[in-house]
Amino acid sequence: MMAVASSRRTFVAALSMLAAGAVLTPASFGSTLKGRKLKVVMVGTGIRGTGFWAKRLLEKYSNLVEFVGLCDINPGRLEYAKKFLGLDCDTYADSDFENMLNETKPDLVIVTTTDCTHHKYIISSLELGYDVLTEKPLTTDESKCQQILDAERKSNNNVIVGFNYRWNAYNTKIKQLLSEEVIGKVTSVDFHWYLNTYHGASYFRRWHGLRHVGGTLWVHKATHHFDLMNWWLDSDPEEVFAFGALEKYGSAGPYRGNSCRDCQYTKRCDFYWDITNEKEDMDLYVANEEYDGYVRDNCLFREEINIYDKMSAQVRYKNNVILNYSLTTYSPFEGWRVAFNGTKGRLEARLDIPYDGERTFSQKDLHDLEMNQDGSENVTSEQIIVHQLWEKHDTVKVSLDRTGHGGGDEKLQEKLFQDPDATDPYNRVAGLRDGAMSIMVGIAARKSIERGEPVRIAELIDLEPREKRI
Structure with a gap:
């Protein structure tokens, strides 16, 4: 019993350092647990939970991880997940979540439920003494965010948010170049994300089309984008002014x-x-x-849809950088552009803009590759442009694996479950503060649209923005 308790304390210390973005000293989760596997439970057995977290962990890290419990609000989906994953663990109804924790005593709770329910599982886990790995977004509004912040402060446990875009080789290269100040001090950014009529439309036929469930795409989708920007700039967002409307989907159909x-x-x-x-x-x-009653192929023109399908925001950071951001959900292509203006030049990056060169993947194939967890040889060479003042521009080439969110899924899980002690100069593991600051941009944007005025993040939660994050 003492050995298990000692292993438990070591694991908590390791997770705490991961959440803070620090370098670990233990060799791996497997070794900190003194020969036994990491005991994991998961709540939420939809496609993200079963397809990405559970299935991939069982395939890649079965020597380190064992699932000891599954929980879901839907008993049919729960039994399907157990069979699909080939597990022999106990299953629990949503109302028995705390019983699952008390009976299985896991080392880690993975939360992959609908966005608006993340908080209750995170908070219950922390209060009962368990560490949490949650899918993005952390939650959907400022009240739930504050409750999670308070719960972690009162506990000896930690929350990690599963941001995989940081681990994409292309995005990491942008971080490296900015950290090296190749364009001097960044002063402003233009960031535009385009969802196509295959991927973008899918949000409106699913539960994400309901504001009270997904928090709008300002939160569910853009949390990825704002986390990237916060991480790239190494600063916290401070104030947001936004516009948005529903003009293509929902009642506009x-x-x-x-x-x-x-x-x-x-x-x-x-x-x-x-x-x-x-x-x-x-x-x-x-x-x-x-x-x-959840219908997966729901009509994306149904009247109940109440989120935005076009969004634009201006964000001021604590370090005085100004971000101009937009999200389009019915573009003919899927891709994004970002441009950083600095005191010594400009850095431009873009992915999957069809006019920039030959593209061998169809729009449907691009999304399928992004979600594919099986791995393949779909590696492309992508470019980043660095243009310093009064000089010719340089082209930086980056090899990018197109599967699993640009290879980010694999790298994130490898860091968390296999090599948590490996040095990461880019601090890519996201803790609770990262998760909070990413959603608060979108939450502030929603409020700005409703109020017709700028909204300061510090008015909504008790995290004071920092000029430098680390």
């Missing part, structure tokens, strides 16, 4: 049906999606609709 499976407009609707061709979606979602 030309017609609507109950779902794509039950719609009279399938031959006329450009967004028609036949879920019956997707076996995993049929088995995971359609077969279990009776339990919670």
Whole structure:
């Protein structure tokens, strides 16, 4: 019993250092637990929980990790996940979440539920003495965010947010160049993200289209983008002024049906999606609709949709950098552009803009590759432009694996579960403060649209923005 307790304390110390972005001294989670595997439970057995976290951990790190419990609000989805993953662990209803923790006594709780419920599992886990790895976004509003912050402060445990975009080789190269001040001190940034009519539309047919569930795409999707920017700039956002509207999807649509499976407009609707061709979606979602009523192929023109489909914001950082940001959800292509203006020049980066060169992947293939966890040889050479004042521009080439969010999924999990002691000069593991600051930009943007005025983040939660994050 003493050996297990000692191992437990060592693991907590390791996770605490990870959450703070520090270098670890233990060799790995496996070694800190003195020969036994890391005991993990997961709440939320949708596609992200089963497909990315659970399935990949079992395939890649089965010598280090064992799942000792699964929990979900939907009993059918729960049983499917257990079978899909080939697990022999106990399963628990949502109402039995705390019983699962008390009975299994895990080393780590993984939270992959709907965004608006993250807080209750995170807080319960911390209060009962367990560490948490949560999917992004941390949560959906400032009240829940403050509750999580308070809970971690009162506990001896920690929260890590699963930001994988930091680990993408292309994004890491941008971080390196900015850290080296190749364009001097950054003064302003233009950052524009384009979701295509395949990926972008999917948010509006799912639960993400409801503000109270996903917090709008200002939070669910843009948390990735704001976390990247906070990390790239190494500073905290301070004030936000934003605009947004719903003009393409929801009630703005030309017609609507109950779902794509039950719609009279399938031959006329450009967004028609036949879920019956997707076996995993049929088995995971359609077969279990009776339990919670969640329809995976819902109409993206339904009246209840109340999020924005076009968004624009101006963000002032504590270090006085000004960010101009936009998110489009119905672009003909999927990609992004960012440009950093500095005292000594300009750095431009962009991915998947079809006019910048030959693209061998279709728009659907790009999204499939991003979500693919099986690995492949889809490596492309991408460019970053560094243009210093009064000089010719330089082109920096970066090799990028197109699978698993640009290779970020694999690198993130390798760091967390295999090599937590490996030195990372870029501090890519995201702790609770990182998760909070990323969502607070989007939350402040929502409030700015509603109020018609700038919103200061320090007015919403008790984290005072820092000029330098680390």
